[in-house]
Amino acid sequence: MNAAIQASGLGKQYRRAWALRDCTLAIPEGQVAGLVGPNGAGKTTLLRLAAGMLTPTRGTITVLGQRPAAGPAQLARVGFVAQDTPVYSRMTVADHLRLGAWLNPGWDDHLARQRISQLALNPKQRAGSLSGGQRAQLALTLALAKRPGLLILDEPVASLDPLARREFLQGLMEAVAGQRLSVLLSSHLVADLERVCDYLIVLIASRVRVAGEVSDLLASHHRLSGPRRDPGTLPAGQEIITERHTDKQSNLLVRTDGPVLDPAWAVKPVSLEDLVLAYMSRAGNDRPASPQQLKAVS
Amino acid sequence: MIRLSMLQLRVQAITAAVALIAFAVLLAATGPHLASLYAASGLRGCQPASCGQRANIFLQQVDSTGPYAAVYPLSIILIALTPAVTGLFWGAPLLARELETGTFALAWSQSVTRARWLAVKLTVGGLAAMAVTGALSLLFAWWAAPLGRAAGLGGSGNSLAMNQFNPLAFATHGITPLGYAAFAFTLGVTAGALIRRTVPAMAVTLAIFAALQIAMPLWIRPNLFPASHTTVAITSDTTLNLFTTDSPHTFTFTLATDGLAGQPGAWIRSSGAADAAGHPVSTVVPSACSPAASSSGPGPALANCLTSRGIRIAVTYQPASRYWPLQWTETGIYLVLSLALAGYCFRRLSRLS
Amino acid sequence: MVEFQLDETSGVATYLQLVQQVHQALRMGMLEPGDRLPTAQQVVAQLAINPNTVHKAYRELEREGLVRARPGLGTFVTRAPSGPDPATQARFLAAMTDWLRSARAADLGPDDIEAIYRTASRTCFAEGVA
Numbered sequence: 085m086n087a088a089i090q091a092s093g094l095g096k097q098y099r100r101a102w103a104l105r106d107c108t109l110a111i112p113e114g115q116v117a118g119l120v121g122p123n124g125a126g127k128t129t130l131l132r133l134a135a136g137m138l139t140p141t142r143g144t145i146t147v148l149g150q151r152p153a154a155g156p157a158q159l160a161r162v163g164f165v166a167q168d169t170p171v172y173s174r175m176t177v178a179d180h181l182r183l184g185a186w187l188n189p190g191w192d193d194h195l196a197r198q199r200i201s202q203l204a205l206n207p208k209q210r211a212g213s214l215s216g217g218q219r220a221q222l223a224l225t226l227a228l229a230k231r232p233g234l235l236i237l238d239e240p241v242a243s244l245d246p247l248a249r250r251e252f253l254q255g256l257m258e259a260v261a262g263q264r265l266s267v268l269l270s271s272h273l274v275a276d277l278e279r280v281c282d283y284l285i286v287l288i289a290s291r292v293r294v295a296g297e298v299s300d301l302l303a304s305h306h307r308l309s310g311p312r313r314d315p316g317t318l319p320a321g322q323e324i325i326t327e328r329h330t331d332k333q334s335n336l337l338v339r340t341d342g343p344v345l346d347p348a349w350a351v352k353p354v355s356l357e358d359l360v361l362a363y364m365s366r367a368g369n370d371r372p373a374s375p376q377q378l379k380a381v382s
Numbered sequence: 383m384i385r386l387s388m389l390q391l392r393v394q395a396i397t398a399a400v401a402l403i404a405f406a407v408l409l410a411a412t413g414p415h416l417a418s419l420y421a422a423s424g425l426r427g428c429q430p431a432s433c434g435q436r437a438n439i440f441l442q443q444v445d446s447t448g449p450y451a452a453v454y455p456l457s458i459i460l461i462a463l464t465p466a467v468t469g470l471f472w473g474a475p476l477l478a479r480e481l482e483t484g485t486f487a488l489a490w491s492q493s494v495t496r497a498r499w500l501a502v503k504l505t506v507g508g509l510a511a512m513a514v515t516g517a518l519s520l521l522f523a524w525w526a527a528p529l530g531r532a533a534g535l536g537g538s539g540n541s542l543a544m545n546q547f548n549p550l551a552f553a554t555h556g557i558t559p560l561g562y563a564a565f566a567f568t569l570g571v572t573a574g575a576l577i578r579r580t581v582p583a584m585a586v587t588l589a590i591f592a593a594l595q596i597a598m599p600l601w602i603r604p605n606l607f608p609a610s611h612t613t614v615a616i617t618s619d620t621t622l623n624l625f626t627t628d629s630p631h632t633f634t635f636t637l638a639t640d641g642l643a644g645q646p647g648a649w650i651r652s653s654g655a656a657d658a659a660g661h662p663v664s665t666v667v668p669s670a671c672s673p674a675a676s677s678s679g680p681g682p683a684l685a686n687c688l689t690s691r692g693i694r695i696a697v698t699y700q701p702a703s704r705y706w707p708l709q710w711t712e713t714g715i716y717l718v719l720s721l722a723l724a725g726y727c728f729r730r731l732s733r734l735s
Numbered sequence: 736m737v738e739f740q741l742d743e744t745s746g747v748a749t750y751l752q753l754v755q756q757v758h759q760a761l762r763m764g765m766l767e768p769g770d771r772l773p774t775a776q777q778v779v780a781q782l783a784i785n786p787n788t789v790h791k792a793y794r795e796l797e798r799e800g801l802v803r804a805r806p807g808l809g810t811f812v813t814r815a816p817s818g819p820d821p822a823t824q825a826r827f828l829a830a831m832t833d834w835l836r837s838a839r840a841a842d843l844g845p846d847d848i849e850a851i852y853r854t855a856s857r858t859c860f861a862e863g864v865a
Contacts, residue, residue, distance in 0.1 A: 135491060166488070179389060182386075187383065250783055253783035257780065260785075275743070279743075280784060
């Protein structure tokens, strides 16, 4: 299958800080990919690199087989909705549709007007006086009506109330079902991503921690609980993500390719939210070992 | 993209149209009467001897009757300020507002490249700014034509008959306003690109534009072409001033002129006392002329005495024929600056988000 | 047309929930052979889930032989699941309803009724396994 987005060693540096580092990804086409991570992890940077808003400091990225923003034809194939869904506040809804029609050769005016009337937006209303949810829907309409092959959305529902959020995702999924569309969207609400995503990327502190199809991720991560055990005795191929021990009990979250055969463990499935939280807490503990710790291990 | 640029300039274009129409109405209401005053003054086809006199009468008449004395300076100020206004309100927000509000993300994810987006917006906005200023100055040139002719025929000493090299006159007539408009606009766009906030960009644009508009007539324009030099005799048109000193019976004098016989409409750069060869001389009144100085003050007697001592007046000037070369050169400088700034904006474009 | 619902807390995969709801609708006679299932677009427009989930559910139903996808036309029910016919279903539904009414008349609350059901259910199906 072709990759919608392919990155290799991608990195972006601002002054002295790296917003994104060593990012290597291959997101398949025709899927809805979710990008999750804490604030400041580099999600916006990765999305902007994919949309061609930024140029990489290091590494490469190709989108639908070409360099982002390489020319008008490539720009036409990628739709982008930035954080806080910016619109021209003094222009009306109808003006925005005109903007889309004038600037995009592949503009589907029928689709745009249909969506606008379905959403009950007043074409003569200034975009600045729309509610947050309406603005987001307008931005989504503009991005969808140019008939892109890939749609990139940066936290599109972050500042919306639950109803507006649900309506936005309904509209987005309806469009995905209707067109052959790949989507990459970021959110810090894992519950939303669990509903809509086939593919998940966890980005923490400017690095990709885990990426894969959601079904594979859920099948390969398990909660293990049982009597107190030294984690070193686990078989190879089982990677511990997080561990908690009391004097009598051990609770682990592990990643494994094969089944867990040891009968001493009670094995439970993991929700996507737990999975993401586990990786986040592991990244938080990533500190270089102190000399005492190193001595104890050897 | 052209239609989008025009859509985004909608409000500004309407404001400019309203101002243009109001100005045109004002000039149309007063212009024909001014023309008829000129026709009645007999300046057309006048004998060279009487032209100066007739011109002065005409200018006096215009100055004292009707609204002309108010319309003239109002128009001058309007044309002088318009490049700054378009630079501030059309140029500065072009990039700054998009960067400030985040709408650049919407604009640059459409199917046009950033370069084309900026190129069209710069061209449409820049040409529009030049057109507005050009229209205003064209209307004014039509209206003030009689006054200009009267000044050219020797009328002087009137605020309505400015020498064409007067800084305010030079900046509001001819083609220089077009250059200023283009420059102020691209300066505004560049400031917006660097500062990324509309109001600070407007302030910086105003500061830099004002500084250049002051520096140009003071230091740059006078040195664009080598000046001509000549030495003439002291005449009744020469300004002769006398000053007392600490020592009794010793006086100093200064000589100046604001016109040159045989060079109507010339730009007098400087003038001063000199000998026949043009070298500056001492400005202490020679002792032989002291009686003339002390008794009658700076009068014809003193002038004759100085002349008999071989003292003349040296004048540094640009002849009237230099007017259009200066206009073209100055406009060219501003246009080159505009293009350089525009080029810089394109180079910075890829680093903007 | 059957309308799907999603129970996010049940821990059952979304596509399986859709499959189960189709099974249930077929059993209760709300869906009959020849009926068209809602399109993926209609389902996701209401539930805000990934269309591939719907495709996965419909593929599973097709694998079970219950539905068939006709390109360009939709997905149609081909046969009812093997099991008791609607008449038998209706008979037991009526008997159950009567029993519940008399249980309520005897002041049994929903928790009591559920406890009774679970105990009886365990006993009954355990007998079957042995």
